[in-house]
Amino acid sequence: MLRFSTRRVLVIGLGLIGGSFARALRARSLVDEVLGYDRNRGECELGLSLGVIDRIADDLEAAVSGADLIVLAVPVKVMEQVLSEIKPWLRPQTLITDVGSTKGNLVDAARRLFDPMPPGFVPGHPIAGTEKSGVGASDEELFVRRKLILTPLPESDPGATLAIARLWQGVGSEVLQMEVKRHDEVLAATSHLPHLLAFSLVDTLAHEAENTDIFRYAAGGFRDFTRIAASDPSMWHDICFANRDQLLTQIDRFTEGVAKLREAIARGDSQSLLGIFTRAKSAREHFS
Ligand code: NAD
DSSP, rough: OOOOSEEEOOOOESSHHHHHHHHHHHTTTTTSSEEEEEEEEEHHHHHHTTTSOOOEEESHHHHHHHHHHHOOOOOOHHHHHHHHHGGGGGTTTTTEEOSSSOOOOHHHHHHHHOOOOTTOOOEEEESSSHHHOSSOOTTTTTTOOOOOEEEEOSSHEEEEEEHHHHHHHHTTOOOEEEHHHHHHHHIIIIIIHHHHHHHHHHHHHHHHHGGGGGGGGGGHHHHHHHHTTTTTTHHHHHHHHHTHHHHHHHHHHHHHOOOHHHHHHTTTOHHHHHHHHHHHHHHHHHHH
């Protein structure tokens, strides 16, 4: 097991999640210095003025070569481009992690770029967030009591996994480990499908002329759906394509489920309808 330092951290992509992690590290004095880099300079300047980072990384080469840990917090679609940009300046002992919502696409990209895979590369995904974007919405408490999934690769050094896990625990997360494929299956079902359903429901209702004022009556479950549908469209666009196969499987399963409900209602089949509702209720009670 190698020993890795996490004293100097570079966050690439200083938005909601990157900014929140930077803020959380600084607020708890877990590292010596946090640098921020973003293709949108305004986010870095705002981050600096809000105390999210110690310094703006003006020179990416110098920042990457001087960093102990690099956190990729950019949209999933641009992870590969950023990895290839920083590749020439990585040292053998550099830790690299990310916060992307999908893992298979990142690992495939890394396998295309690196041979051998760097021992310090350990992908990650915080199960925390909001429908907001940008460093202005960052929150140092965002990861407290939330799960953080690490998907170490066979080539990841256990010391790297440990060092990255310690930082996430330090900002309040419960750290879990999963295989890459399992991560994408689970998240397709528990996060990507629900977001898709929210977008679809709100879009369907909003398009009906007679529903123009429906949002005035939003309450309870529907209000939550409308909140989720306010999430960043381009982020969710990228996630759908990055996790395409798993998401298509989940959409098919869900479509079958809705068709069963429809059939039961159309046939007046109380027993089937109650059966589905009762099973769902007891599953919810069992797992919560
Ligand atoms: P965000 O839009 O708030 O931040 C992304 C930042 O990346 C922006 O500031 C943007 O300017 C920057 N960026 C884009 N391309 C870049 C490039 N090529 N080089 C440098 N910077 C670049 O988005 P976010 O919500 O913080 O999401 C970041 C990552 O976290 C995504 O991969 C997303 O899948 C993941 N994630 C998001 C949530 C959530 O709820 N928002 C939760 C968990 C994980």
